[in-house]
Amino acid sequence: MTSPRIPVLSSAHRIFVLSRAFLRIGIIEVISYPMGFVTNQLASFGTIVLFYFVSGFVDKGGAFSGDAGAKVGYDYFTFVAIGYASVRFLAAGLKDLSIQFQNAIQAGYFEMLLVEPIHWHFLPVGLVQWPTLQAASMGTLTFALSITMGASYAFSGIPSAILLLALGVLATLAIGILASSIKILSKRSDPIATIYQMAATTFGAVVVPVEHFPEQVRWISYLLPHTYTISGLRRVLMPQGDQLTGPTVSESIFALTAFCLILYPIAFWMFGRSLSYARKAGLLGGY
Amino acid sequence: MKNAKVLIRNLTKTYEPAPLWSRFLVRTSSKEPIHALTDISFDVNSGEICVIVGPNGAGKSTLFRILTGLITPTSGYATIEGFDVTQESFHTRSTIGFMPADDRSLWLRLTCAENLAFHGRLQSIPEKQLEKRIREYLALVDLEHATHRVGFALSAGMRARLQLARALIHRPTVLILDEPTGTIDPVGAYQLLQLLQKIVKEEEIAVLISSHRLEEIESLDDNVALLDKGRLVHWGDLASLRRIWTVPRIDASFDSATAAEAALATLALSTDCSAQQSAPDTLTVTTKVSVGALLHLLHDHQSHITSIQESQMSLRELINQKLQAAEIERQETHL
Numbered sequence: 001m002t003s004p005r006i007p008v009l010s011s012a013h014r015i016f017v018l019s020r021a022f023l024r025i026g027i028i029e030v031i032s033y034p035m036g037f038v039t040n041q042l043a044s045f046g047t048i049v050l051f052y053f054v055s056g057f058v059d060k061g062g063a064f065s066g067d068a069g070a071k072v073g074y075d076y077f078t079f080v081a082i083g084y085a086s087v088r089f090l091a092a093g094l095k096d097l098s099i100q101f102q103n104a105i106q107a108g109y110f111e112m113l114l115v116e117p118i119h120w121h122f123l124p125v126g127l128v129q130w131p132t133l134q135a136a137s138m139g140t141l142t143f144a145l146s147i148t149m150g151a152s153y154a155f156s157g158i159p160s161a162i163l164l165l166a167l168g169v170l171a172t173l174a175i176g177i178l179a180s181s182i183k184i185l186s187k188r189s190d191p192i193a194t195i196y197q198m199a200a201t202t203f204g205a206v207v208v209p210v211e212h213f214p215e216q217v218r219w220i221s222y223l224l225p226h227t228y229t230i231s232g233l234r235r236v237l238m239p240q241g242d243q244l245t246g247p248t249v250s251e252s253i254f255a256l257t258a259f260c261l262i263l264y265p266i267a268f269w270m271f272g273r274s275l276s277y278a279r280k281a282g283l284l285g286g287y
Numbered sequence: 288m289k290n291a292k293v294l295i296r297n298l299t300k301t302y303e304p305a306p307l308w309s310r311f312l313v314r315t316s317s318k319e320p321i322h323a324l325t326d327i328s329f330d331v332n333s334g335e336i337c338v339i340v341g342p343n344g345a346g347k348s349t350l351f352r353i354l355t356g357l358i359t360p361t362s363g364y365a366t367i368e369g370f371d372v373t374q375e376s377f378h379t380r381s382t383i384g385f386m387p388a389d390d391r392s393l394w395l396r397l398t399c400a401e402n403l404a405f406h407g408r409l410q411s412i413p414e415k416q417l418e419k420r421i422r423e424y425l426a427l428v429d430l431e432h433a434t435h436r437v438g439f440a441l442s443a444g445m446r447a448r449l450q451l452a453r454a455l456i457h458r459p460t461v462l463i464l465d466e467p468t469g470t471i472d473p474v475g476a477y478q479l480l481q482l483l484q485k486i487v488k489e490e491e492i493a494v495l496i497s498s499h500r501l502e503e504i505e506s507l508d509d510n511v512a513l514l515d516k517g518r519l520v521h522w523g524d525l526a527s528l529r530r531i532w533t534v535p536r537i538d539a540s541f542d543s544a545t546a547a548e549a550a551l552a553t554l555a556l557s558t559d560c561s562a563q564q565s566a567p568d569t570l571t572v573t574t575k576v577s578v579g580a581l582l583h584l585l586h587d588h589q590s591h592i593t594s595i596q597e598s599q600m601s602l603r604e605l606i607n608q609k610l611q612a613a614e615i616e617r618q619e620t621h622l
Contacts, residue, residue, distance in 0.1 A: 014411065107391060115357065185309065284352075
């Protein structure tokens with residue numbers, strides 16, 4: 001029996017090589033459509049400009065004065081800028097991974113990826129690398145842009161913010177992998193990502209604090225990694241973050257870690273089951 | 288004895304109708320079980336080319352998808368280099384070079400070199416060797432001049448050659464080519480097959496190739512697996528198929544239509560051959576007797592014969608006859 005060729009490289013080195021290979025593909029794909037890349041990014045910056053004007057309108061109207069003001073740290077623009085920039089970061093694991101999978105299936109190279117000697121569980125991780133890097137840079141630029149527009153941040157909170165963002169991205173990636181397991185079978189529809197995205201946009205504390213929602217629906221917010229990431233970030237990055245309501249930094253870190261510990265085994269199990277079923281039914285590679 | 292690089296034993300694949308819940312995910316038309324492969328067994332050794340032939344729906348793609356790990360068989364097994372293609376798919380995928388029928392499997396926004404580099408990295412080709420290997424294999428498939436050209440800018444033939452380079456660059460011991468010449472012009476297809484034969488000879492690799500082009504099957508002149516409705520109706524070299532199935536055919540031309548008709552009447556009395564008038568002055572005789580024996584039968588008409596010629600049954604007819612016989616056999620079994 002001939003020995004397999006894979007162990008030529010050590011596991012750690014192989015992960016590095018594979019990551020770099022996927023990263024390069026992502027970069028080449030993006031620079032292949034430069035205008036599309038630039039316009040997409042400009043469009044996302046447009047939203048922060050919109051929030052700048054909305055916050056000016058809200059502040060003038062006195063909507064966030066007194067107790068309500070305390071809930072947004074008396075600075076609605078910074079409050080909402082953190083919410084929006086975080087959404088940019090967290091999109092990588094969820095929306096962008098879903099797009100990557102759909103592109104691979106529709107363009108036809110997904111089948112070829114499955115024939116390569118890589119563990120299939122690595123595929124979502126490989127495919128999401130460039131979107132994560134891209135989302136991180138866009139999120140950072142969004143923060144930077146918001147500073148030029150008047151947002152104020154406590155820079156001492158950056159290390160904690162990086163930890164929160166990393167955990168948030170990891171937790172949403174687990175949901176993304178869960179969503180991909182459906183996409184392998186459905187090819188296009190993506191119920192998990194769609195429902196999660198909808199819930200996160202509405203109840204993820206992006207533009208208003210969780211306490212603003214009626215008590216009956218507040219539990220939805222606490223089921224979303226978005227809520228903990230955004231709330232934690234506001235606590236560490238806003239100058240008056242300690243006065244905010246909602247989950248504390250340690251609660252957020254604990255919740256996000258718990259999400260990762262619970263969701264990853266489920267996500268990879270589902271992904272494996274989905275691949276097994278697709279292999280049996282002959283659905284892999286089709287579109 | 289040669290080593291069986293690919294070993295296929297009693298391989299069967301039945302696609303069950305999609306359950307109701309999965310029909311909500313994606314539209315499917317299957318309501319009855321589809322027997323894509325039934326009890327297929329054969330081997331492919333080092334340095335051999337096995338041509339998988341069969342009409343559409345014969346099971347060729349299902350067989351390839353099982354070998355590449357994309358589909359699991361219902362029963363039976365297949366091994367590549369001793370590794371089970373279902374249980375040890377991860378290992379077999381590093382041993383095979385696969386060229387799918389669809390050129391969409393290339394990253395068409397990537398250049399030829401980038402396509403090969405990506406695949407090479409996934410195949411664990413050390414970075415130091417990668418650039419040299421890319422140059423070597425692009426030269427092998429005559430795409431050196433297109434190294435930095437993106438996939439979209441390549442012709443169908445060039446894309447096929449790039450796919451072949453990709454299938455070869457990690458130096459596999461088994462090559463699986465699904466209709467590699469399907470989109471290429473006949474000259475390009477001929478060149479690609481010439482190249483393939485050269486590589487097989489030099490590298491001693493085992494090749495499974497599916498094709499609809501009969502001239503290609505003939506030119507490869509190696510083992511043929513003839514599939515029909517998921518069953519293996521012939522396995523062996525083309526010569527053995529011809530020996531079993533070819534009935535020699537003789538075309539005899541006469542100086543007039545009347546002479547041809549008279550000869551036809553004489554041959555009608557013989558049990559050794561069957562004749563028909565293929566043109567007013569020509570008879571086509573299918574017979575197992577020699578030309579000499581036929582001339583003996585036509586002794587009284589010899590002075591009217593202007594030419595006589597033995598021809599071999601075309602591969603198309605040969606395959607068609609074999610498929611028809613398999614169908615009759617299947618129907619008789621069901622009765």
